[in-house]
Amino acid sequence: MSRTKKIAFSGIFSALCFVFLYIGSVFQTLDLSASAIGSIVVLISMIELGKRWALGVYAVSGILAVLLLPNKSPAVIYLLFAGFYPVFKTAMNSISKKWLSYTARLAFFNAAFTLLVFMSVRLFGIEEDYIGFGILAYAVANITFIVYDFALEMIAINYISRIRPMLFGKQ
Numbered sequence: 001m002s003r004t005k006k007i008a009f010s011g012i013f014s015a016l017c018f019v020f021l022y023i024g025s026v027f028q029t030l031d032l033s034a035s036a037i038g039s040i041v042v043l044i045s046m047i048e049l050g051k052r053w054a055l056g057v058y059a060v061s062g063i064l065a066v067l068l069l070p071n072k073s074p075a076v077i078y079l080l081f082a083g084f085y086p087v088f089k090t091a092m093n094s095i096s097k098k099w100l101s102y103t104a105r106l107a108f109f110n111a112a113f114t115l116l117v118f119m120s121v122r123l124f125g126i127e128e129d130y131i132g133f134g135i136l137a138y139a140v141a142n143i144t145f146i147v148y149d150f151a152l153e154m155i156a157i158n159y160i161s162r163i164r165p166m167l168f169g170k171q
Contacts, residue, residue: 001048001049006049006053009045009048009049009053010045010049010053010056010057010060013041013042013044013045013049013057013061014056014057014060014061014064015061016041017038017041017042017057017061017078017083018061018064018065018068020034020037020038020041021034021035021038021061021065021069021074021075021078022065022068022069024073024074025065025069025070025071025072025073025074025075026070026071028071028073030074031071031073031074031077032074032077034074034078035074035077035078035081035082035083036082036148038061038074038078038082038083039078039082039083039085039086039152040086040152040155041057041061042054042057042058042061042083042084042086042087043086043152043155043156043159044159045057046086046087046090047156047159047160047164051087051090051091054086054087055087058083058084058087061078061083062075062078062079062083065078065079066079076116076119077116080112080115080116080119081109081112081113081116085108085109085152086152088105088108089105089149089152089153092104092105105149106142106145109141109142109145110138110142113138113141113145
């Protein structure tokens with residue numbers, strides 16, 4: 001693919017990701033879902049354009065989200081975890097020892113989750129009693145992350161094997 005096409009696709013992917021994050025910002029109950037859908041856009045840009053361009057899509061859409069969204073929650077989740085995770089996951093898939101790959105993924109998620117909790121409490125002024133985090137919250141979050149990780153894997157497989165051939169023909 002030519003550089004011009006990559007730039008155009010990056011712009012389209014960035015705008016699409018921003019639109020999803022904007023929807024999550026307007027409808028505040030969709031902030032996690034919007035961030036997850038934004039990560040799917042980054043995943044597809046990773047497949048189509050490569051790691052460098054996917055990081056650009058992540059950076060542009062994340063910066064736009066922080067600057068322009070009325071509610072910053074989807075932007076923070078996207079920047080700290082969801083937007084970067086597809087690129088990180090691809091790098092971890094190249095590790096030959098699967099247990100090490102999964103351990104690194106869980107460590108990345110738990111670090112991002114802890115940072116989100118810290119930011120919620122310290123920077124955004126949400127009371128700890130209101131959040132009610134503890135061992136149970138981390139356990140539920142880790143189970144949810146494992147499902148999310150598996151879903152991203154299945155989305156990538158289905159995109160490559162079914163959707164991509166319909167869009168671009170057999171390559």
